[in-house]
Amino acid sequence: MFTPHTPQEIEEMLGVIGVGSIDELFTKVPEKYRFPELNMSAGLTELEISSVLREIAEANASADDFISFLGAGAYNHYIPAAVDMILRRGEFYTAYTPYQPEISQGTLQAIFEFQSLMTELTGMDVSNASHYDGATAAAEAANMAYHFFRGKRKKIVLSRSVHPQYRETIRTYMQGFDDVQVLGDEQAVGTSPDPGKLMALIDPDTALVMVQYPDFFGRIIDYTKVVEAAHAQGALVGFVFNPTAMGMLKPPGDFGADLAVGDGQPLGIPLSYGGPYLGIFTTKEKYVRKLAGRLVGETVDKEGKRAYVLTLTAREQHIRRERSTSNICTNQGLMALAATVYLSLLGKTGFRQVADLCYQKAHYAAENIANLEGYELAFPETPFFHEFVIKTPKPVEEINFHLQQHWILGGFDLSQEYPELENHMLVAVTEKITRHDIDDFVQALEEVGHD
């Protein structure tokens, strides 16, 4: 049972650390991110409170209220009803790996199935039981590469077309190692689909080279030469991948990637204003002692029956202490289950179909937008999956404001993260978008372009 602190206990704790009030504790958090003052009058009944709260909540709009062309790392896919139904079964409904894991054979089996599916998707040998989100998984990849070389290689080379928030998370992780250099994603290196400038940065001091596939701009780039260049210098290569695209594209494992990480949100997990999501972390067998997080293995019990266990736990922090390569000993169990159920329901054919629909619809949209006066594709020569960049005749913020009047959520305003991409919009199209939706979007773009 959850026991909240009494006012006396709170006073006592504040006294010990020398802070005047709870509010004072949070002054370091910018005000706009703090929990808002609800201003509810005292003595309301439960019925009254729920009606006040519903009114407040109605100020939010969800992706279901709009036709959404917003992606940039989180995608609005259809989720079969059975996913939620299975997720909410009492036997599964906990976010954690149980503390006596082997007693929960069902949970371990689900994680084992998840791991098997992830290796199937990526063409890699091993998957862990998952991380919090794609950004964490990417940072753990950098962490693993650093520890694989025992700190002797100091450079993490990042492509500028890796998700900006993932790069930020990698930097946050790496600041603990004061001699590590994270580079390659500067504006000067650029976002050209030709990775030549990035490859020039790879040297014998490079622990990891990380690229995204499809990249943050939705582009499908052949990374064969990057992998060769990295391996020639003895460095590891990490791919940040989009799982939906794996229904159509050559998997990272076939490129020779050492690590393939990504966000599993597109696999049956709702947008939910940003989380909980699902970090996918896969690698090659030779790195299995260095990978973070839980790992479920299949074995037989003393009667010879199939059974599941947590395996290779000696690399984890609760046993190896400060020598472990990561302090993450948990996983995103419920979301991993969602991805497992989603993929099982779709099957191989259904999954390919989703990828194909996304691809075809995105290309239909791109073609029609490119025909509009004032609009053009930013990378017309480079193939893309379900996301693409358009140059707009006006600032994206202005266009998106107009689109909202039509109940359309426009694409991501790239100038927020890339100063060199002023008036560039990243448009995502999933299977949920109809041809009619795309036609409406194109028409609204034309309108705002003319104003």
Added chain:
Amino acid sequence: MNIPKELKYARTDEWAKVDGDEVVLGISDFAQDQLSDIVYVELMVEEGDSVNKGDTAATIESVKAAADVNFPLSGSIIAVNEDLADAPEVLNNDPYNAGWMVRIKPDDLSELDDMMDADTYAANIEEREG
């Protein structure tokens, strides 16, 4: 418990054997027995590295624990036992011969004087066993 007379021992259960002007290092029979089945050995150094007394030579994982092997003296690495990576069970079966871990050229052989002889080590183990 097998505690060869000719070796020197550290409190953290490493053994050292003087071989000409080189020293060979490994873990004791007592150490392997305490760890139980060893499933993985990672050598943290390679040929040519310079190491200081107290540095980590290797990490050992058994079915129930993970442990570090530390250098009882400073020097440069002459050779490491690469075979252990594929056959970590050798540390359980033959800790004093096939289970050798690192061969080192010591900077100062007198650093070995801080280590225990076989009898002192035997008494030390007995004390720890209670």
